[in-house]
Amino acid sequence: MPTVRYEKIYRELRGAIEAGAYPKELPTEQHLTEQFGCSRNTVRRAIGRLEEDGYVQSARGRGVFVLFEKPERTEFKFSDVESMKEAAERTHLDVTTKVVYFTELTVDEPTHSLTGLPQGEEIYYLRRVRFLGGEALILDHNYFLKSVARGLSPKIAEASVYEYMERVLKEKIVTTQRKYTVELAQPTDREYLDLGDYNCLVMVSSRTFNAKGVQFEFTQSRHRADRFAFYGQVRRRKPGK
């Protein structure tokens, strides 16, 4: 439960929007300030979050317009750093993970240039197949820095690596940089995933950093193309320049 005020206000407003309480626009910042008994700055931070998430759009001199419409996000929500387990809880689909390979190795030059992890470091390398609602959807190639994800085991990797790192190791996972591309399927992919009519899959390469700014993970997730969906909102910064 967030004790932070703007977070609380953000959640409350978001809930109200989803419930249809504000079909066209939000009350004025002045009004919300009184309603929540906080400063205008705090209300503005909450509205800023709503804008980031595509719920509203504010216009100087006019007000704050509501853009919301029920999103059918039955699939993933990748706009947050979300673990598979968390995604499952949100979507109410049962999720299972099968570790099909687990080893420890040292980062050599080719591995370094693939993963961005520092050469010479000890790492865990594992492959995992992710099932959602009984279907094999994702084949993961995970590279974890041993010095950060210390004590990782196949058993833990079948549950949740992030939960282990946060709960047991007290590590804080903060930023992920991702790259999405589409690749032709390899024999290894067909071995684990049912690709259907598609001859390719979505490859999501991610680098994740902890609170100290250290990249401790590189993951290449190979997704079944027909079940992949990604949603995003963007704001236009400057017209000409």
Added chain:
Amino acid sequence: MPTVRYEKIYRELRGAIEAGAYPKELPTEQHLTEQFGCSRNTVRRAIGRLEEDGYVQSARGRGVFVLFEKPERTEFKFSDVESMKEAAERTHLDVTTKVVYFTELTVDEPTHSLTGLPQGEEIYYLRRVRFLGGEALILDHNYFLKSVARGLSPKIAEASVYEYMERVLKEKIVTTQRKYTVELAQPTDREYLDLGDYNCLVMVSSRTFNAKGVQFEFTQSRHRADRFAFYGQVRRRKPGK
């Protein structure tokens, strides 16, 4: 040129980071406040922008870590609402657009449920093939609200619709909501695009809103899968809940 201070500071810091002036971390907020002769809040807004864009990551009690490494973004940069023309200027590749279909029509029920545009509205519907560096990369299906993009013509559509709307019509383009999926290729796709070995393509569906919060556009962009890349940074919000 931004007259806004935090924007100016953001650009300056970003440039310094890319130039390698801060290989590990930024100076303290205190220091930057003095350096730029502004308030701490203003510095913090600039840093916030850098975080959003994945350049840095701040840690309470520690400082602000630099995450930057030269991204090879030869392809598109979709993390901003960017027109094809703007993308071309940035990547220094020559871009051309060919309008292969142009008509006006009224939004009926099926069109409404596809596009989200209000039923009964007059719209322009067009199909465009986008070439980057001489290759046909994208097949666009565009739906523009006639009342907002009034006066749109095939000639304008071969140049830049957004530039026309902003420069001539004085419209402000603000928010775009996008959905990315992978679809099997249709005969129409093969007619215009060289798909190579792939039997599918990346479909980007977008809804764009103006400053009044009115959705004036729906576009379905069908991208050659082998030339598609999308980059994104995300920050983890809350560990457990």
Added chain:
DNA sequence: GCCGATTTGTCCGTATGTATC
């Protein structure tokens, strides 16, 4: 382990600018 210094995070109040109506 405690304490104080440093550094970022949250929140407040106020003033002024700018766009809309």
Added chain:
DNA sequence: CGATACATACGGACAAATCGG
């Protein structure tokens, strides 16, 4: 032109996390 509403900027206070002695 005035009233309204969002945008920017300043300054101050305190909380929370980190680090060194």
